[in-house]
Amino acid sequence: MLNLILFGPPGSGKGTQSQLLIERYGLIHVSTGELLRNEISAGTPLGNEAEQFIKKGQLVPDEVVIGMLSSVLEKHPHSKGYIFDGFPRTAAQSEALDKLLALRKTAITRVLSLEVPEDELVRRLLERGKTSGRADDANKEIISARITEYHNKTIPVADHYARVGKFKKVKGNGSIEETFELLCLEIDPLVSVTA
Ligand code: ADP
Numbered sequence: 092m093l094n095l096i097l098f099g100p101p102g103s104g105k106g107t108q109s110q111l112l113i114e115r116y117g118l119i120h121v122s123t124g125e126l127l128r129n130e131i132s133a134g135t136p137l138g139n140e141a142e143q144f145i146k147k148g149q150l151v152p153d154e155v156v157i158g159m160l161s162s163v164l165e166k167h168p169h170s171k172g173y174i175f176d177g178f179p180r181t182a183a184q185s186e187a188l189d190k191l192l193a194l195r196k197t198a199i200t201r202v203l204s205l206e207v208p209e210d211e212l213v214r215r216l217l218e219r220g221k222t223s224g225r226a227d228d229a230n231k232e233i234i235s236a237r238i239t240e241y242h243n244k245t246i247p248v249a250d251h252y253a254r255v256g257k258f259k260k261v262k263g264n265g266s267i268e269e270t271f272e273l274l275c276l277e278i279d280p281l282v283s284v285t286a
Contacts, residue, residue: 148236
């Protein structure tokens with residue numbers, strides 16, 4: 092299996108690049124942000140709980156997200172692999188993911204980290220907020236809370252995968268096409284190894 096984590100701060104382009112990558116490599120896209128927004132739209136208890144955190148720019152508690160992730164993996168037992176987008180976002184989530192994959196006799200192949208300067212992130216998120224209907228994109232204070240959460244809680248995930256040699260930075264501030272090409276340059280060699 093080819094299991095990729097698309098890593099990076101809010102606004103770094105993980106969602107956009109995931110859409111392009113799943114087509115090219117035939118992988119399943121797992122975006123915890125999208126799954127949480129679906130739960131919110133459906134008005135489920137999980138969605139109602141998650142919304143209290145998301146609207147403040149805070150991370151949703153680990154047990155909520157990990158439970159959700161585990162059911163996604165169960166739904167696709169025969170997948171060629173996954174692209175995890177916006178997950179794992181804490182050390183506890185990365186440990187849980189490693190265990191869930193090990194139970195399936197697989198593992199994370201590579202973590203690709205989209206590197207984008209902070210002023211560009213804020214610019215992109217505010218721009219997206221004009222059309223996305225996402226309240227957490229429309230407000231500068233919430234955006235800055237999300238970036239702070241990223242620095243405090245999500246950076247340890249990068250360290251975790253760097254220690255095992257699976258972490259790779261990719262320049263993420265070019266055009267969508269340029270970034271996609273850089274990602275493909277990293278992923279193509281992995282496909283022949285994992286096929
Ligand atoms: P972005 O990467 O632009 O912040 P996402 O759609 O990935 O957008 O996430 C939106 C919000 O959903 C986050 O700010 C957070 O509150 C919540 N969320 C998404 N994924 C996770 C996760 N793995 N752990 C905790 N909270 C999450």
